[in-house]
Amino acid sequence: MADLKDVKKVVLAYSGGLDTSIILKWLQSELRAEVVTFTADLGQGDELEPARKKAEMMGAKSVYVEDLREEFIRDFVFPMFRANALYEGVYLLGTSIARPLISKRLVEIAAEEGADAIAHGATGKGNDQVRFELSAYALNPDIRVIAPWRDWTLKSRTDLIEFAEKHQIPIPKDKRGEAPFSVDANMLHSSSEGKVLEDPAEEPPEDVYQRTLSPEAAPDEATIVEIEFEKGDPVALNGKSMSPATLFQALNDYGRDNGIGRIDLVENRFVGMKSRGVYETPGGTILIAAHRAIESITLDRGAAHLKDELMPRYAELIYNGFWFSPEREMLQAAIDHSQADVEGRVRLKLYKGNVIVIGRESKKSLYSDALVTFEDDRGAYDQKDAAGFIRLNALRLRTLAARKRG
Template sequence: MKEKVVLAYSGGLDTSIIIPWLKENYDIEVIAVSVNVGQEENMVEVYEKALKSGAAKVYVDDLSEKFVTETIFKAIKAEAKYEGKYLLGTSLARPIIAKRLVEVAHLEGAKYICHGCTGKGNDQVRFEASIAALDPTIKIIAPWRIWDIKSREDAIEYANKNNIPITVTKEKIYSVDANLWHTSTEGGDIEYLENEHQNHVYKKCLPLEKATNTPEYIEIYFEKGIPTKINGKKLSPVEIVKVLNEIGSKHGIGVIDIIENRLVGMKSRGIYETPGGTILYEAHNILESATLDKEALHFKQMVSLKYGELIYNGLWYSKIREAIDAFIDETQENVSGTVKMKLYKGFIKPAGIFTENALYDYSISSFGDSELYDHKDAQGFINLFTLPLKIKAMKKINKENKYEDIS
């Protein structure tokens, strides 16, 4: 009886050629697992393509809901961004996919899991770290680290040689990762820093030149940091992201062009489109600014940076991530209410905060008189606050005077 390998199968260039390559180089049965996390592909075609490419069995699972509730919503509450910009679209999907790969490996009695990640990318670490955390006995096959194919051009030639249908060409050689949350585009002319990225790379967003000329107001309601309604209408988690993707797209919101520091040590450039996510992060940030006290907010901002790094580095299934979640959940107890925003030509403008939990108090923050705050109180506070500065300055003056007396 042949050994089995579970392949993370997307139907793209890399995983399409891996099936025949595995059969050529291993006496092994290939079980393809295709996880739908909202990438808007025809999953029936993906299923049939895997079988035609030589898979013995194919699993197709829609885990979009889990993707949103188990990773995306946690990231929103934490406002996790990698290097202050990237909303972690690829990174957040990997733990969901990896968990399903391990589940199928257990169902099928497979000792191996195979992925199509390159040896230069972050995803190889994310998949393998998650798999190791869930079942360290499973062995990994990573073709890009061992086969003779050295480039995407080589991969295209291998696919053509084996009559494997692909959509990538040597002219349009971008590497694209898409899901419900985002689309990332890398490779090709984007790899040259002197090149402006072109509008044809966009998959989710309209370029600013084609964005609507009509501003739009939207209202998002949060319950303990989790979005539940748009414009007063309660929607499912997946519907919330889809609706905001559509709204954000037509206003050209959510496109970033960044150079990031990969986990494996090199820098890379990517074009990321996250229209709905950008709106949700901004709305959450606006609401949190009104409902979270200064010390908790400032400490959470530091924690958010670490949380983003953990997600980016593939450490979702780690104790520290779970511990940070506990802290984040505590900070979200009063992050409930509605945020109104104006969207226009790539910009998001706050247009109103409606919450019973606001720590902002007009009677105190206003320039007018207040029972809880007397303008005269500021003098004593400033005297105490500036005391260390005064002491330092006095010491410096005394020292300089001493030297002058000696001379």
């Protein structure tokens, strides 16, 4: 920790919870540093005013509490959904995509405040430390990052409680014992990990789920919604234009009420271990189904298939913390180019955990009744042409087969 002794002012990513409150006091007491706190409202659902008051009570030099919901959905979530990004086939990257925005503001506030460093509360075992720090270094190569979980001597829940009591940090009653699991949440999703969820053979208890009804408890009658897209982004819901965050929150409400968006995943962390998590992404699960549906009639086959080939690499970059890397930006440019004509409306049926596409239409549609009809197609497609097409594509297969026959 010797290299931190000259740090005079730190901008801390602050949630107002016990861990980051202990970090705030640790920075003050161990480094003798002034601490500026930054609390981002990304739609996590917590009341943010208590975080402000707690930071002020604990002697923070400055306190930033910012509503970033519109920026989060518009500039981070929507670009990611244009790619239909899924990590390891199922994870909609709800935690991953929030970190670059938080890091961006930490770096900006550090510049505004003349701070020497930024700090975060991510542990040394997880992905978030990588995401926070790679993002910060990409935006300011000279930024100093303090990660107390890698530097301090506190190793257990008991150590944290003792430190909090010693420094008169308020400890809620529900924080004195071991938490049954840890939770991270924002407007895109909630994730739960650890403790009762560590055995991947055991079904998660129902109280893990915070954003969705169980599919069994969802209504017996289906809900029909219509989403309108322009350039690959949703712009209206059920005929009503909405801002990005307003529209996404409405999708979250529909998803919650219909038991949509639960996944139980064992994922491969970037730091090398496997981790079991329970994720809820109600609005995102609806949106990705709708986006793929509108692409199905507006994207050319070659563009659509290339997008699907690029998607796993794009998703991995976000998961691993490389949002601000040149390769992610290159892929984003290609993805955004593909979305120029992705516009129109998609109707979906939401029912007991299921998202079912029931209709899609677009003025830019490439779907042609004249080409696919089983009725008289009046010369739009000459079926005799298929014979030569098949012969040419079969040539190498026939050559191989003849060799095998010997």
